Amino acid sequence: MATQNTWLHIGLGSFHRAHQAWYLHRLIAQGDARWHIAAGNIRNDAEHVVAALTAQKGRYVLETVSPEGERVYEEITSIQKLLPWQADLQPLITEGAKPETKVIAFTVTEGGYYLNTTHQLEVNNADLACDLQGGNKTIYGVITRILEQRMANNAGPLTLLNCDNVRHNGERFHDGLVEFLTLTGKQAVIEWLKANATCPNTMVDRITPRPAADLPARIKEKTGTDDKAPVMGETFIQWVVEDNFRDVRPDLEAVGVEMVESVIPYEEAKIRILNASHSCIAWAGTLMGKQFIHESTLTDAIYAIADRYVTEDVIPSLGNNGIDLPTYRDVVLKRFTNPYIEDTNQRVAADGFSKIPAMITPTMLECYQRGAVPHATAMLPALFFVYMEQWHKGQLPYEYQDGILDADAVHAMFNAEDPIALFASDKALFGELATRDDFAALLREKIQAVYTLIR
Missing domain, CATH: 3.40.50.720 (NAD(P)-binding Rossmann-like Domain)
Structure with missing residues (x-):
């Protein structure tokens, strides 16, 4: 033996x-x-x-x-x-x-x-x-x-x-x-x-x-x-x-x-293209009254947000890393349309306060570093802001789960005079972007776009 x-x-x-x-x-x-x-x-x-x-x-x-x-x-x-x-x-x-x-x-x-x-x-x-x-x-x-x-x-x-x-x-x-x-x-x-x-x-x-x-x-x-x-x-x-x-x-x-020898090219592609898009789709889908990931992905307006995010900001950020990124994007988004999995928006929407700094902020930083404005990526934290605003009002259709949620601080933010300014200046979420006026203005613009989307 x-x-x-x-x-x-x-x-x-x-x-x-x-x-x-x-x-x-x-x-x-x-x-x-x-x-x-x-x-x-x-x-x-x-x-x-x-x-x-x-x-x-x-x-x-x-x-x-x-x-x-x-x-x-x-x-x-x-x-x-x-x-x-x-x-x-x-x-x-x-x-x-x-x-x-x-x-x-x-x-x-x-x-x-x-x-x-x-x-x-x-x-x-x-x-x-x-x-x-x-x-x-x-x-x-x-x-x-x-x-x-x-x-x-x-x-x-x-x-x-x-x-x-x-x-x-x-x-x-x-x-x-x-x-x-x-x-x-x-x-x-x-x-x-x-x-x-x-x-x-x-x-x-x-x-x-x-x-x-x-x-x-x-x-x-x-x-x-x-x-x-x-x-x-x-x-x-x-x-x-x-x-x-x-x-x-x-x-x-x-x-x-x-x-x-190195996992980095694979993990960067996966975290940015799969994980970040997944969360984006879950937040947007919840705000548009959907229960499942496949329903949300098959909603044209939501698919377009995820597709633009990857195409316009992530692929240029990752550059030529040995992976066929456009094909990977298409495979990932097709996987999200699987109706038989019945994956819920609730499951995928969890842990946003960890996901934004880990999965989303790096792409925005790199866009600015190469002289581009991260219009497509900024939609993701904008969706999360409006999503958490619904949570604050008790209007989410399910319980939001987050290992590092500071509920009192989030309620205080939405009760403040200018919640968006506080959100945009959160260093824990946005690192060095939290001090940039142009970033705060961009978030404000995208949050308005989210309100328009879900009306």
């Missing part, structure tokens, strides 16, 4: 189960049983899924569906250990500290890294402040505990793998962790990290909506399986990983993962 290595995954959501777990399942299906996944959560908000998966011995059905409506069903077998949540996260920490755990990967959403526009930790965030006092409510607190335990156990080196939509995600996580360790006076852990761990950059892609209410019934009808924790996703899947693992790793190339 080959040695079983553990891939510990933190953040057992639908995306992990439709993406990384699928690739590791493909390896097992090909006869390579050297790796399995152990998985758990930092937060206590998905334990019903963990309980259902535990009862099913980690197995679940993944339904994928193409824009043409072709559905495929596959039982995923790579998650072989479920770690129940408890307040001290000891099951996660114990698993992470075992010598056989060689990779710790995580999907904790963009907001889960608590980074501001200058990529420093948001030390005033309540969860992060708790962890700086020794708690474990964030990825930094948990990984710190795991590394300390590994040091004590002499458990050997490992790879820390960020699988979220954060630009330069491995580097950003690494720098956030080192800042956290510095603030908590853990120099010995910093030295251990330097000698024993790597944090490769990655780019992950598969649209994974919250599972539809009728999914279990459909799976039962098609496969005969009574699944209490199924997931669904689009047919398209991509994973690009910087080949910089500290110790052994799975044979990811064998199942279609692109192992590369």
